[in-house]
Amino acid sequence: MRKLALIMVCISLLLTGCWDYEEVDRLASVLAIGIDRIPGSKSILLTAQIAKPEEKGGREGGEKSYTVMNSEGKSLSEAIRYLGIQSTRRIMLAHCKTIVLGKDFAETGIGDILDELKRDREFRRTDWMLTTDKTAKEILEKDIEMEQVPARGLDNILLIFQKVGRVLPTTLNDFFARLNEDSHVSFAPLIQVEDIDQRVTSQLEKASGKPLDTEEKPKIVTIGRTAIFKNLQMIGVLNEEESRVHRWLVDTPKGTIITLTYAPQAQANGEKGEIFFDILNGKTSITPKILEDSIIMTIVMTAKVLLHETGASGVNVLDPKTIEQLQLQAAEAIRFQIEQMIDKAQKELKSDCVGFAENIHNYYPVEWKQIKHNWDDIFPTVDYQISCEVEILSTGLINNPTQRSESEE
Numbered sequence: 001m002r003k004l005a006l007i008m009v010c011i012s013l014l015l016t017g018c019w020d021y022e023e024v025d026r027l028a029s030v031l032a033i034g035i036d037r038i039p040g041s042k043s044i045l046l047t048a049q050i051a052k053p054e055e056k057g058g059r060e061g062g063e064k065s066y067t068v069m070n071s072e073g074k075s076l077s078e079a080i081r082y083l084g085i086q087s088t089r090r091i092m093l094a095h096c097k098t099i100v101l102g103k104d105f106a107e108t109g110i111g112d113i114l115d116e117l118k119r120d121r122e123f124r125r126t127d128w129m130l131t132t133d134k135t136a137k138e139i140l141e142k143d144i145e146m147e148q149v150p151a152r153g154l155d156n157i158l159l160i161f162q163k164v165g166r167v168l169p170t171t172l173n174d175f176f177a178r179l180n181e182d183s184h185v186s187f188a189p190l191i192q193v194e195d196i197d198q199r200v201t202s203q204l205e206k207a208s209g210k211p212l213d214t215e216e217k218p219k220i221v222t223i224g225r226t227a228i229f230k231n232l233q234m235i236g237v238l239n240e241e242e243s244r245v246h247r248w249l250v251d252t253p254k255g256t257i258i259t260l261t262y263a264p265q266a267q268a269n270g271e272k273g274e275i276f277f278d279i280l281n282g283k284t285s286i287t288p289k290i291l292e293d294s295i296i297m298t299i300v301m302t303a304k305v306l307l308h309e310t311g312a313s314g315v316n317v318l319d320p321k322t323i324e325q326l327q328l329q330a331a332e333a334i335r336f337q338i339e340q341m342i343d344k345a346q347k348e349l350k351s352d353c354v355g356f357a358e359n360i361h362n363y364y365p366v367e368w369k370q371i372k373h374n375w376d377d378i379f380p381t382v383d384y385q386i387s388c389e390v391e392i393l394s395t396g397l398i399n400n401p402t403q404r405s406e407s408e409e
Contacts, residue, residue, distance in 0.1 A: 028089040031066070031151035034136025035113060036102035038072060044105065044113070046071050046079035047137040048091070049151050065148040068141050076116040093122035097155045099129055099172070100136040100191065106227065106234035114232070117172060125173035128158050129188045131227040131234060142193050144221055157223060158189070164255025166244045167226050179232070182361050182372060183352035183379075187246070190225040190237060230351045238344075245341040248334075249354045253282030253303050258390075260326070260333050275315070277305040277330055280393060288360045290367050297356055297384040301334060307395040317395040331388040338386050346380040356382060 034047035048069050069086060073079030084091045099117070101110060117123050132139050140150070147153030158169040167189040178186035226243040228236045238246055244256050258277040282303035289296045307317065307326075316322050345353050357375055361368040371378055 026089055027092045028087045029092050029095045031095060031149060032098040032100065032140055032154065033093075033096060034100040034102065034140045035076065035105055036135045036137055037105040037108055039104070042112075043072055043074050044076065044079055045137065046073065046076065046083060047140045048083055049140045049149070050087075051095075051149055064143075066150070070137065076113040077120070080116075093120070094124070096123065096127055098151055098158075099123075099127055100139050101129070101131045101188070101234075102136040103131070103133050103234075105136075106131050106229070109233045110229075111232045114176075118176065123172065125171060125176075127172045128155065129170045129172055129175045130154070130191045130223075131188050132191050133225075133237070134192065138193060139191055139221070142221055150221075154191070154221075161189070161223070166224055166240055166247070166256060168247045168251050175229075179229070182357035182368070183355070183375065184231055185351050185353050186229045187226050187238075187353060188229070189223050190227045191221060191223050192225075194220055194222050228349055228351060228353050230349075235351060236349045238341075241337065242341050242344060245337045246353065248282070248284050248301060248338065249286070249299070249341070253279045253284060253301065255279065257308065258303075258305065258330055258333060260330050273310065273315075275307065275326065276309040277390075277392070278308040279303050279305050286355065286359045288356070288363050290360070290364055295360070295378070295382045297359070297382060299338060299384060299386045300389075301338070301387070302389045302391075303330075303334070304391050304393050305330065307392060323392055327390045327392055330390040330392075334388045334390065335386045338388075342384060346382070350376070350380055352379045 029051045030048045031051055032049040034049075036045040036047070037043075038045050048071075050067050050069060052065055052067055069083060071079045071082040071086060073082055080091065080093070130139075142150065144150040144153035147156075161167060161169045168187075170186075170188045175186050175188060224240040224243065226238040226246055227234050228238065247253070247256065256279050258279065260275045260277065261273075282301065284299065284301045287298045287300075289298065315326075317326075342354060345351060352375065356379065357368075357372070361372075
């Protein structure tokens with residue numbers, strides 16, 4: 001018995017204790033932060049979206065489940081410290097999922113916060129990085145439909161976008177890694193607050209019998225564009241179509257939509273019908289070739305698609321010739337969109353946001369060492385060839401498009 005007791009005592013010495021344990025009700029869990037540049041100053045404005053702890057007896061109807069706090073500082077660490085002074089609880093950043101950069105801050109350079117984001121152990125490399133065309137403060141103060149806490153809604157949206165979506169979600173780790181690549185170009189999704197379609201607003205005004213105030217007009221949070229960063233500064237923005245093509249080039253085409261104007265079929269009113277394809281699976285490869293006086297990039301994209309919707313009447317999808325024609329036109333539409341995207345990168349952005357530098361480095365490591373210092377001047381002159389192949393795997397549950405009645409036209 002004494003031996004057993006001695007063994008139990010020895011084992012207990014190996015057990016760890018909760019020496020740094022803190023009560024949850026003494027913590028302020030930050031779920032998202034926004035960083036803006038204070039106009040006319042080098043200081044930053046920090047906005048934190050903080051979850052409210054559940055009170056005994058529940059929360060009264062209409063009361064928000066979160067609060068928003070602001071602080072200023074010459075650096076991110078100083079702003080966080082001042083935020084802690086305002087709070088009655090210890091600020092905890094370990095649960096932060098999203099970091100939003102305001103437009104002015106992103107355009108003037110984000111170098112002064114990167115050290116803190118990398119060094120502070122409470123910032124996780126899996127945190128989402130977002131930018132906005134306005135202020136980060138405005139984004140974090142905006143409610144998201146169906147979500148009690150907006151930050152959790154943003155997290156859910158970006159998790160879905162990882163699998164399907166027009167833009168490619170970016171984590172802190174992704175953002176840092178791309179800045180360290182040969183092109184020193186990175187990107188992040190751009191989030192914005194938009195008015196709901198004017199027709200919806202008109203219906204609401206008609207129902208209420210009076211015009212809506214600006215603050216009353218319904219708004220939604222959308223993520224559809226992409227901000228491009230070079231040398232720690234935001235230099236431009238890709239629109240929704242360009243963002244979709246950008247994702248094809250740097251990631252995978254899977255889960256995106258192709259819109260095709262079907263030329264052979266004209267509608268009764270003279271307009272051409274649109275056909276929408278959903279990319280089920282796809283792959284893009286970029287292969288460089290260095291010649292004596294030029295560089296040529298060969299881009300090959302293959303896509304297996306589902307005919308998602310058609311507005312073109314008289315399209316017989318049972319006819320192999322029609323399917324072949326649709327596949328060729330879809331491939332040409334993709335080729336044209338890729339060409340437009342690269343053209344913008346070379347002529348307008350003048351930045352390699354499509355990954356050409358990495359591919360050259362991988363295929364020609366010796367030659368890359370000779371040209372990497374002049375890559376910013378070389379990139380706009382790089383030639384490219386684009387080849388696309390589309391295969392329609394399914395046309396859905398029906399074979400021919402649904403015909404509209406004359407009363408609907």
